[in-house]
Amino acid sequence: MQQNNQPLINNTVLVVDDDEVNREILTEILDDDYNLIVTASGEQALDVLDHGPALVLLDIMMPGIDGYETCRRIKELAGPDRRSPHVILVSAKASTTERVRGYEAGADDYLVKPFDEDELLAKVRVQLRLYDALSRLDRANAHNAARADVLENVVEEQSREIADSRDLVVFALAKLAESRDPETGAHLERIRAYCQILAEQLAADSPYAPLIDQAFIDAIYLASPLHDIGKVGIPDAILLKPGRLTNEEYDLMKHHTDIGADALEEVAGHSTGGGFLSMAIEIARSHHEKFDGTGYPNGISGHEIPLSARITAVADVFDALTSVRVYKSAFGPTVARSMIENDSGTHFDPVVVEAFCKRFDDFCEIRQHMNDEAVQSTPSAA
Numbered sequence: 001m002q003q004n005n006q007p008l009i010n011n012t013v014l015v016v017d018d019d020e021v022n023r024e025i026l027t028e029i030l031d032d033d034y035n036l037i038v039t040a041s042g043e044q045a046l047d048v049l050d051h052g053p054a055l056v057l058l059d060i061m062m063p064g065i066d067g068y069e070t071c072r073r074i075k076e077l078a079g080p081d082r083r084s085p086h087v088i089l090v091s092a093k094a095s096t097t098e099r100v101r102g103y104e105a106g107a108d109d110y111l112v113k114p115f116d117e118d119e120l121l122a123k124v125r126v127q128l129r130l131y132d133a134l135s136r137l138d139r140a141n142a143h144n145a146a147r148a149d150v151l152e153n154v155v156e157e158q159s160r161e162i163a164d165s166r167d168l169v170v171f172a173l174a175k176l177a178e179s180r181d182p183e184t185g186a187h188l189e190r191i192r193a194y195c196q197i198l199a200e201q202l203a204a205d206s207p208y209a210p211l212i213d214q215a216f217i218d219a220i221y222l223a224s225p226l227h228d229i230g231k232v233g234i235p236d237a238i239l240l241k242p243g244r245l246t247n248e249e250y251d252l253m254k255h256h257t258d259i260g261a262d263a264l265e266e267v268a269g270h271s272t273g274g275g276f277l278s279m280a281i282e283i284a285r286s287h288h289e290k291f292d293g294t295g296y297p298n299g300i301s302g303h304e305i306p307l308s309a310r311i312t313a314v315a316d317v318f319d320a321l322t323s324v325r326v327y328k329s330a331f332g333p334t335v336a337r338s339m340i341e342n343d344s345g346t347h348f349d350p351v352v353v354e355a356f357c358k359r360f361d362d363f364c365e366i367r368q369h370m371n372d373e374a375v376q377s378t379p380s381a382a
């Protein structure tokens with residue numbers, strides 16, 4: 001066996017015998033190859049067990065506690081991270097009943113006195129090898145348990161990475177949808193920045209503070225770029241029409257809310273999702289609802305409109321107003337601000353408009369710096 005060439009992890013042998021001559025014989029045979037501890041009684045043997053012998057050569061007939069009892073106590077000391085030493089009982093008693101009694105006490109082998117030196121050495125070697133192999137197994141198991149912990153962390157890490165790449169895919173998808181609208185290259189980046197600012201402002205200083213935690217802010221940052229994902233379902237003839245829509249066309253355009261929300265619900269049904277996906281559904285469906293109930297697709301009003309959608313509505317309209325569209329030119333930020341303030345309470349939630357006004361400078365900053373030149377975006381399709 002290849003393993004026999006490996007040095008033993010533990011080559012300490014404890015000899016226990018009340019007879020001095022026997023102790024001397026055993027010492028002479030074993031002393032060269034093994035690290036020997038020699039004691040004259042069961043009690044002494046139990047005292048030196050802390051020195052961690054791998055093997056105990058144990059006389060049976062001894063004053064005090066005999067070999068059987070000593071063996072039993074040695075084996076009882078085994079713990080989850082402590083392998084008890086192997087025991088070879090050494091005795092002149094060789095009957096089957098004696099041997100059975102020895103094994104019942106937990107002995108691993110039995111040697112009959114007077115013993116043959118080679119037989120003794122062979123049995124010692126076998127038991128030490130066995131002990132060695134089992135100790136290595138213990139180590140491997142402990143290592144595997146530690147590895148299981150590490151693996152768990154790796155799995156967690158990977159889940160995070162999957163979540164990250166899922167967010168990227170989702171953002172790419174939103175971008176693809178927007179890319180057919182030639183004027184809105186940096187729109188998504190601005191939308192998420194506006195939404196983040198509004199959410200932070202509302203969390204810091206508004207009646208909605210208790211509703212907004214960091215998870216909400218993170219979610220709206222991820223989810224808001226998906227608000228118009230449903231535009232993928234709108235024909236180019238309408239989406240890219242360089243003028244005002246007819247009523248019919250506008251009615252069709254309104255479907256982008258349900259188209260997007262339904263598609264996201266489909267995705268949510270097939271994934272563990274995360275809060276951001278359910279928020280994305282809310283936003284896609286309700287970002288064109290109005291506070292007074294005159295919006296679409298459902299004509300819901302006030303707090304029936306999810307907060308995430310009320311926030312996105314302000315961000316979306318501010319960005320649309322201050323941007324050139326195929327169907328309109330851009331308003332300056334100050335004009336856009338007046339228009340939004342004017343629609344506070346009718347189109348928009350007044351609390352959100354108030355937050356917008358408080359952070360107006362930040363909106364202007366973003367509008368000015370996050371443009372199509374500054375933000376790497378899809379090339380203009382038209």
Ligand code: C2E
Nearest residue numbers: 238239240241243244245253288316317320321325327328
């Ligand atoms: P969008 O261009 O991203 O505009 C989003 C929202 O910003 C609009 O939602 C509207 O509430 C507001 N908004 C945009 N431009 C103006 C404006 O000049 N004045 C005012 N007061 N508000 C403005 P809405 O109306 O539900 O439109 C949804 C989407 O439908 C728009 O997204 C756009 O893609 C499309 N759309 C709307 N009107 C027209 C149009 O006349 N022609 C074309 N080609 N598309 C239109």
Ligand code: SIN
Nearest residue numbers: 244245250325327328
């Ligand atoms: C609309 O409501 O038709 C879009 C905004 C506009 O261009 O007036």
Ligand code: SIN
Nearest residue numbers: 317339340343347348
């Ligand atoms: C609309 O276009 O219908 C209204 C936009 C707004 O309230 O600012």
Ligand code: FE
Nearest residue numbers: 227228287288
């Ligand atoms: Fe929209």
Ligand code: FE
Nearest residue numbers: 187227228316
């Ligand atoms: Fe939009």
